[in-house]
Amino acid sequence: MIQQQTLNENQQQAVNYTQGPLLILAGAGSGKTRVLTHRIAHLIKECNVKPWNILAITFTNKAAGEMRERVDKIVGLGSESIWVSTFHSTCVRILRRHIDKMGYQNNFTIYDTDDQKTLMKAICKEMDIDTKMFRERFLLTTISNGKNEMLTPEEVEKSASGDYNKKKIAEVYFEYDKQLKNNNALDFDDLLLKTVQLFEKCPEVLEDYQERFKYIMVDEYQDTNTVQFRLVSLLAGKYRNLCVVGDDDQSIYKFRGANIKNILNFEKVFPDALVIKLEQNYRSTGNILKAANGVIGHNQGRKEKTLWTKNEEGERISFHSFDTGFEEAQHVSYVIERQVAKGLSYNDHVILYRTNAQSRLFEERFVAANIPYKIIGGINFYSRKEIKDLLAYLKAINGGQDDLAFRRIINVPRRGIGLATINKIQEYATRRGIDFYEALKEPNLISSLGRSASKVQHFVSTIEYFRELVPKRSLLDLMDEIIETIGYMGEISKDEEEVAKTRVENIDELLNKIASYEEACQLTGEEATLSDFLSEVALVADIDTLDESQEYVVLMTLHGAKGLEFPYVYMTGMEDGLFPSFMNITSDDPEELEEERRLCYVGITRAEKKLTLTCVNRRMVRGEMHFFRPSRFVEEIPAELLEWSGLYSEFSKGSKMDIKSSGVESGIEPPTEKVKNQTFAYKKQPRQFTVDSGKTLSYQVGDRVSHSKLGEGEVLEITQGGRDFEVTVNFDNNGIKKMFSSFAKLVKM
Numbered sequence: 001m002i003q004q005q006t007l008n009e010n011q012q013q014a015v016n017y018t019q020g021p022l023l024i025l026a027g028a029g030s031g032k033t034r035v036l037t038h039r040i041a042h043l044i045k046e047c048n049v050k051p052w053n054i055l056a057i058t059f060t061n062k063a064a065g066e067m068r069e070r071v072d073k074i075v076g077l078g079s080e081s082i083w084v085s086t087f088h089s090t091c092v093r094i095l096r097r098h099i100d101k102m103g104y105q106n107n108f109t110i111y112d113t114d115d116q117k118t119l120m121k122a123i124c125k126e127m128d129i130d131t132k133m134f135r136e137r138f139l140l141t142t143i144s145n146g147k148n149e150m151l152t153p154e155e156v157e158k159s160a161s162g163d164y165n166k167k168k169i170a171e172v173y174f175e176y177d178k179q180l181k182n183n184n185a186l187d188f189d190d191l192l193l194k195t196v197q198l199f200e201k202c203p204e205v206l207e208d209y210q211e212r213f214k215y216i217m218v219d220e221y222q223d224t225n226t227v228q229f230r231l232v233s234l235l236a237g238k239y240r241n242l243c244v245v246g247d248d249d250q251s252i253y254k255f256r257g258a259n260i261k262n263i264l265n266f267e268k269v270f271p272d273a274l275v276i277k278l279e280q281n282y283r284s285t286g287n288i289l290k291a292a293n294g295v296i297g298h299n300q301g302r303k304e305k306t307l308w309t310k311n312e313e314g315e316r317i318s319f320h321s322f323d324t325g326f327e328e329a330q331h332v333s334y335v336i337e338r339q340v341a342k343g344l345s346y347n348d349h350v351i352l353y354r355t356n357a358q359s360r361l362f363e364e365r366f367v368a369a370n371i372p373y374k375i376i377g378g379i380n381f382y383s384r385k386e387i388k389d390l391l392a393y394l395k396a397i398n399g400g401q402d403d404l405a406f407r408r409i410i411n412v413p414r415r416g417i418g419l420a421t422i423n424k425i426q427e428y429a430t431r432r433g434i435d436f437y438e439a440l441k442e443p444n445l446i447s448s449l450g451r452s453a454s455k456v457q458h459f460v461s462t463i464e465y466f467r468e469l470v471p472k473r474s475l476l477d478l479m480d481e482i483i484e485t486i487g488y489m490g491e492i493s494k495d496e497e498e499v500a501k502t503r504v505e506n507i508d509e510l511l512n513k514i515a516s517y518e519e520a521c522q523l524t525g526e527e528a529t530l531s532d533f534l535s536e537v538a539l540v541a542d543i544d545t546l547d548e549s550q551e552y553v554v555l556m557t558l559h560g561a562k563g564l565e566f567p568y569v570y571m572t573g574m575e576d577g578l579f580p581s582f583m584n585i586t587s588d589d590p591e592e593l594e595e596e597r598r599l600c601y602v603g604i605t606r607a608e609k610k611l612t613l614t615c616v617n618r619r620m621v622r623g624e625m626h627f628f629r630p631s632r633f634v635e636e637i638p639a640e641l642l643e644w645s646g647l648y649s650e651f652s653k654g655s656k657m658d659i660k661s662s663g664v665e666s667g668i669e670p671p672t673e674k675v676k677n678q679t680f681a682y683k684k685q686p687r688q689f690t691v692d693s694g695k696t697l698s699y700q701v702g703d704r705v706s707h708s709k710l711g712e713g714e715v716l717e718i719t720q721g722g723r724d725f726e727v728t729v730n731f732d733n734n735g736i737k738k739m740f741s742s743f744a745k746l747v748k749m
Contacts (some may be wrong), residue, residue: 005033007038014243015039017216021236021270022243023263027307028292028605029283029565032245034065036217037070039243040082043215043482044075051081052212055235056531057090058219061539063563064089067219080524083213085226088188091195092535095186098198098205100343107531109185109395110239110538114383116140116187118404123175134168142171147189147256148225150196153177182435184401192227199234220563221246221266225257233269238329238554242270248303249296252559252599253503255593264303281605282309283565285314288607292636296601298636299594307605316643318612319574319634329361332570333369336553339568346372350554350566352603354579355522357738358572359555372552377560382537385732386492387510388505391537393482396437397466398530403429403436410440410459413491417459421452437463475533476514488657499711502733515535558603567605571600574615575628600633697725699748706747710734715746 005014011031014024015038026032036056043049051728052102056071058064068084075082083090092110100106111119120136129139146156157170180186186194199206216236218224236242237681244266251260257525268274281289289307296302322328336349347496359375366373381548382391389412395405410415429439439446440460443453462485469478483489492503519535521528554566558579573579576704580596587593604611615630634642699705703715713731718741 006034009282010040010276011035012282013244014278017274017276018043019241020265021240021266021273022247023221023270023273024243024278024304025275025276025303026245026247026278027281027305028247028250029281030278030307030601031280031282033067033070035278036219036245037162038066038218040071041074044078050213051078052083053214054082054217055090055215056082056084056214056217056219057087058084059086059223060563061086061089063219086539087231088191088539089535091191091231092211092539094196095191096531096535098202099194101202101205102194102198104181104186104194105399105401107184107399109399109405110535111180111187111404112382112706114388114539115185115404119179119183120172120176123172123179126174127175129172134165134172139169139172139176142169143176144189145171145257147193148227150193150227150230155487158582173433174693179403182401184399184405185404189227192231194551195281196230196234206234207238209235214239215241215243217243217245217507219245222251222260222263223258224262229259229262238718240270248301249305250562250597250602250605252562252595252602254595260301264301265600270671272427272714277305278740279307280715281306281309281311283608284309284605285311285609287314287316287641288604288611291317291603291611292601292665294638294641295597295604295633295636299593299597301591315610317637317641318610319642319644320612320614321645322614322616323618323629325358325573325619327570329365332362332572332612332614333365333371334503335570336371336568337369339509342346344568346551346553348567349570350556350561350564350606351570351572352556352558352566352606353572353580354599355573356557362555362572364552373555374550374552376554376556384503384506386488386506390482390488390507391534392481392515393466393486394479394530394534396463397470397478397482398534401435401437406436406440410456413487415455415459417452417455421449421456424448425456428501428688435651458468468481470530474477475518475528475530476511478530479514499733512668558599559626560601561606565606565608567609568612569603569610570612570614571603572614573619574631574634575612575619576631577626577628578619579631580633588680598638600631677705679702682705697727699746705729705749707731707744710737712749713737 006466008031014022014035018039024032024035026035040054043054044051056067058067072079080122084095085093085662095104095108096106099108104282112597117136117140120140122130124134124136124139128432140166142530142556149579151159153170153173156173157167160166160170192402199209213235216232218232225244231301232242241578244263246263248260248263251258251263254260267275286309289309293306316583320331321332322326332351336346339349340346352361353359356377360646363373363375365371382388386519392405392408392412395402395693396409403426407422410422424446425439425443426436428442429436432439437460440456441458443449443460448452465485466482469481473481488507489504492500492507494500495503514533517533518528558571574587579592579600584592584596615634618625618627636648676728687693697718701715701718705713705715707729710731711733713729713734715727716736717732719728725746726738727741727746728736728738729744729746
């Protein structure tokens with residue numbers, strides 16, 4: 001028998017129930033990963049299920065890695081045959097084998113967000129789309145939502161019913177899909193959609209996988225969207241041994257297409273399903289759980305459950321209110337310094353916020369206090385310029401149809417092939433109906449190229465040389481050869497010393513990744529292929545970069561924190577108008593506010609030992625001062641659980657706070673009765689600066705610019721404000737930043 005002494009009664013029931021549909025409602029910190037891994041072991045060792053007949057799906061590589069590690073440990077020999085992976089990774093493995101049945105080549109490229117933006121920008125230019133009316137980001141989001149709902153361009157066009165805007169979106173969708181296929185490329189949504197379409201088009205392929213995966217387990221089921229639900233339903237359609245694990249109270253990804261009805265209506269879809277609730281929490285103290293229950297209990301659209309624990313009650317929830325965001329950051333910084341001085345680690349602490357913009361004040365304060373920190377959700381490692389350049393070479397070598405890859409590297413390093421030449425080649429390719437690389441092979445037929453033809457020929461010869469090396473060299477040797485042959489390090493050496501050093505370190509880390517990939521393949525007996533490596537790096541998410549062994553304070557959004565846990569959690573910006581946001585407060589759809597409340601619940605349940613909530617009276621928003629009152633979510637926490645200090649001692653509904661201090665210790669005067677009793681206020685004050693933006697800037701969108709502290713980057717967007725230009729720049733080594741031009745003093749390169 002599998003050792004189940006560590007499982008409680010409900011967990012054991014979930015492990016032992018193996019036939020037919022099963023819904024496990026797993027509250028935060030209730031040991032769901034433990035249940036899933038024990039269930040897999042039980043199937044193999046007690047039910048004689050073959051390891052290769054089991055599929056376990058989750059949402060992040062981090063979660064899949066953790067589950068894989070536990071499965072290997074508990075199952076032992078044969079565990080490598082179990083598929084434990086994310087939705088997207090599972091679909092990639094299937095499509096690599098069968099997508100040729102859909103008219104694609106099996107060595108397809110996966111486009112990341114940057115690739116999608118580049119493609120959409122080109123499409124808008126070709127189709128003469130007014131990007132003020134149809135912003136590129138809006139078009140991509142609309143298409144993504146359509147794919148998540150399994151809507152084809154034809155169906156979107158049919159539903160337009162004479163609506164000009166919808167018809168135009170459908171036209172863009174047609175062209176976007178067409179160019180993806182011409183480039184033998186898929187975006188992230190396609191990975192799911194094409195797999196479903198493959199199964200529906202080729203029933204023999206579906207039957208193969210139904211026979212392969214007789215037992216299917218899906219983690220974080222509350223986050224599934226329509227196409228994921230369809231995928232799982234198809235795979236489980238024959239044997240119906242489907243076990244889904246999730247928590248409707250942690251459904252926070254509606255903006256990504258997640259459909260909470262998938263979990264709320266599971267018993268309607270599978271009437272014979274057994275439902276098991278896991279309500280015992282092993283993570284947090286009693287007071288933290290009582291606070292979480294108090295907040296989430298205000299939601300109507302949920303399945304009833306109450307978290308409880310055998311852990312100690314622990315400290316009460318600290319609630320601090322401050323006058324400004326600067327004071328908020330200063331206080332949190334001071335508390336962390338005191339905790340570390342007592343012997344705790346920096347990585348015991350996480351700062352959570354609703355929007356990425358809130359990180360700035362904490363960053364500035366941490367730099368001043370010499371506190372090490374890392375922002376999760378900043379620029380992805382694989383989005384850095386030097387990494388994207390080298391990966392584009394690998395994509396170009398792997399297949400000849402990825403126009404974006406060739407356009408990116410044709411003049412990297414500089415070969416004297418300018419934008420005018422590239423546009424001429426693209427026009428020739430479009431006129432001939434061939435892909436960009438095929439056009440590159442015919443430079444002498446493009447009369448307008450002139451002397452550039454020889455440079456293009458040399459580039460093509462270089463690519464063909466690398467392609468010949470693919471079957472002869474390891475991926476690591478191939479990458480070394482590319483870097484040396486194109487002289488990439490020489491190009492980097494032209495940068496400032498510190499910038500060049502950072503870029504070299506990034507390239508070294510890419511080489512480490514390639515070596516690790518090849519080593520992992522060797523251990524599992526799988527072939528290390530260029531296509532599979534590119535798939536693996538394309539599917540890396542921001543959360544996968546979190547190294548919990550490193551000594552730094554983590555800063556991240558509440559959305560990014562899901563699935564993580566920390567001893568000390570600081571939920572900042574707890575203000576009505578910020579969290580919940582003003583839009584959700586005023587929305588006619590009550591579900592919007594309920595999702596915000598679920599997000600608050602997720603934040604609270606990340607804390608193991610101590611939870612601190614902070615808010616401010618006034619905060620700068622888009623250059624203007626706004627006044628706020630504390631978040632209604634704080635009011636929903638039972639008052640006896642809170643220790644209060646700061647500006648406010650009572651809320652609009654008359655609920656009394658347990659005042660730990662008068663507010664004097666923070667140097668803040670108590671609020672007047674008028675301020676204390678005000679209802680939600682969102683008041684504007686005049687801008688705090690008076691600068692003249694001037695009529696023009698020396699740079700424009702697409703230009704390379706330099707900043708005195710942030711280094712070099714590319715201008716992504718320029719917006720005319722009332723008194724100044726707001727400039728958005730993607731800095732090579734510091735990610736995307738927004739700033740006012742008069743303060744930024746950017747210099748065109």
